[in-house]
Amino acid sequence: MRNERFNVDSVIEALKSCLPIEQEKVALHEPYFGGNEWKYVKECIDTGWVSSVGKYVDQFEQKLAEYTGVKRAVAVVNGTAALHVALKIAGVIKDDEVIVPTLTFIATTNAITYCGGIPHFADCEERTLGLDPYKLDVYLQEIAEVKTDGCFNKKTGRRIKAVLPMHTFGHPVDLDPLVEVCQKFKLELIEDAAESLGSFYKGRHTGNWGKLSTLSFNGNKTITTGGGGAILTNDEELGKMAKHITTTAKLPHKWDFYHDQVGFNYRLPNINAALGCAQLEQLPEFLAQKRILAERYIERFSSMHGMKIFRETNFSKSNYWLNVLLLESDYKQYRDTILEATNIAGIMTRPAWILMHKLSMFTSCPHMDLAVAENIEARLINIPSSVKLSKHRM
Template sequence: MFSTLIEFIRDHYRTQDFIPLHAPVFRGNEKNYVAETIDSTFVSSVGSFVDRFEHDMAAYTGSPRAVATVNGTAALHVALRLVGAERGDYILTQPLTFVATCNAIAYCGAMPIFIDVDRSTLSLSPKSLSAWLEENAYLDEHGCCRRLDNQGVIRACLPMHTFGHPADLNGLVHVCNDWGIALVEDAAESLGSTYQGQHTGTFGIIGVLSFNGNKVITTGGGGMVLADEKIASRAKHLTTTAKKPHTYEYVHDEVGYNYRLPNINAALGCAQLEQLDAFINEKRQLANEYARCLSGSELSFITEPAGCRSNYWLNAVICADRQQRDELLSVTNGKGVMTRPIWQLMNRLPMYANASTGELTNSLWLEERVVNLPSGIRLNGP
């Protein structure tokens, strides 16, 4: 079974060399646009490509506005600040995620509460979220959600769209509305993914994207805040060191962050965004081919949830058990085909080991079984 999978992957990528999990591909205007920024000397946080990248990304996602940042983690940090997260608050999130989700919570001095995921989405479960809140939270006289045990404020809910597959957004929106909790979407992995025809990252108060080197499109490093005009204006102010506009004076009216995306990175992003639809079509075709290759095997290929269109950022399979997972990882990597396990659950990491958790049955089950397969775009196209 593993040999058939390896042969398929090598045939797809047309090489006997090492195959990475997800490498960037530059086959458009990347060199031209980057050269343009160098010629202009505007390579830092001011320049036409930053404005263009924000405008084009807002148009692509259907967000009222987009604000570019140096990376997705910075965007998450600012997003949580913008919904009022502060020291001592609690943020509801999932344990099955990349560590950046939780690190952004920690940057605010807040603490995560880990809620289980659904197997159908790999993302935060509305049913588990509602159950935990019913048992552990209450709304005070001001409509603020608080913990029953210590009256701490539960400020926000931060689901992550795992591997580009959208979470159950209708369910999450409903629960968050009932409990007066701000919904912030970690859409770092799901650029180009839609839920019932609407782009991920546009259902909550704020959404966050990432353009790391291993994402569907890349700026080398970069992120984006998606929000309405009022919140986005605050985001831009905070990420530009909270500097008030002035012809020559340096006036900063609050603690801000040097989080703006450099123009040279934005140039790369503009060129990549021009190719995004083609990239996603190729990735979805690869997912279909994986599904056919694995049909009838012991490995279960993870497909997009009903009513969703996934970008299939990382293709993944569910193994029968931990032993099969470890064997698959050993054999593929030993043959020069890069595969990776899903992340270790966040509540197992030392800095989050004391965080509150709900029942994590699905998260534990998936942690033991999920393996990511090579998912990058072919250098020379279809």
């Protein structure tokens, strides 16, 4: 099909054919509460244990660790706080550079600046939408110098301390070669798994490759605690440290308030953790329903010219947190037309985030060639992906 034959109405009809018939307006991603949410939250209210202490925080952390396969999970107020603490514990300090994909949500980049660090933007690859480990390897061979005390940017003189990949829209980054790059250049690996709860790389849950990793439970995530996040690690000592400094670094005592370092009041309230426990109980069903919706989209759009639904790689199993409609390069000029028409039709769609290196506060940050990310940004559209959307189709 030639470009001039493009018809946005066909895109709208294709989307509608995959969505509930009776629903006039369809959000991008809504939470679903169909389990013990009210029971557990009501218990918090009835007993008065609604704030920073209570049984549901411990239960939520334990259940998260069991599900993801890590040794320790620490629940915090949101995913950004989790990133901040993970970077701090990993040793990121003022003027350290942290390699981060330019195609990410701003929280990933903001957290680096909270530590006084400097984002160093990397390109992504189209097969995962995440950081490209092979391109990064070639780039670091050009600009990095490995010394006994770490990796340094030959152009800026600053230390490059860590790599912070993000599993974009739930699709795992190609982690094994990225681990090799980090080892080769003496870099800490910290996974931003905010969007990938329920996603697996080579049979193992995301978050198990980095020194630390983070999750988000915002209202639009696969499961939600209202707000909330978590730090994951397979290092027990780092887990203890994360718990300590996110609870104001207070030493346990019956009455004294003694804090042994500067900490953060990042504790997840018990009432939010109660919601999380109920949501985790339903996670397998949530993932099954999201996969049904993704497969429906994939089948329906397989006959559409100029576009496709983005699919998981052969080495990963995605949670399909947000489904992606990816236009072919020759059709990228229609992205905004589709966005406008679908939203007018009551189907919420959105583009990818504006690339981080284009934002005014980050334009002076170092970066590699970002051609792939720039190309993807111009062609990507997120489409409705709520759990409940798979349940009501005839």
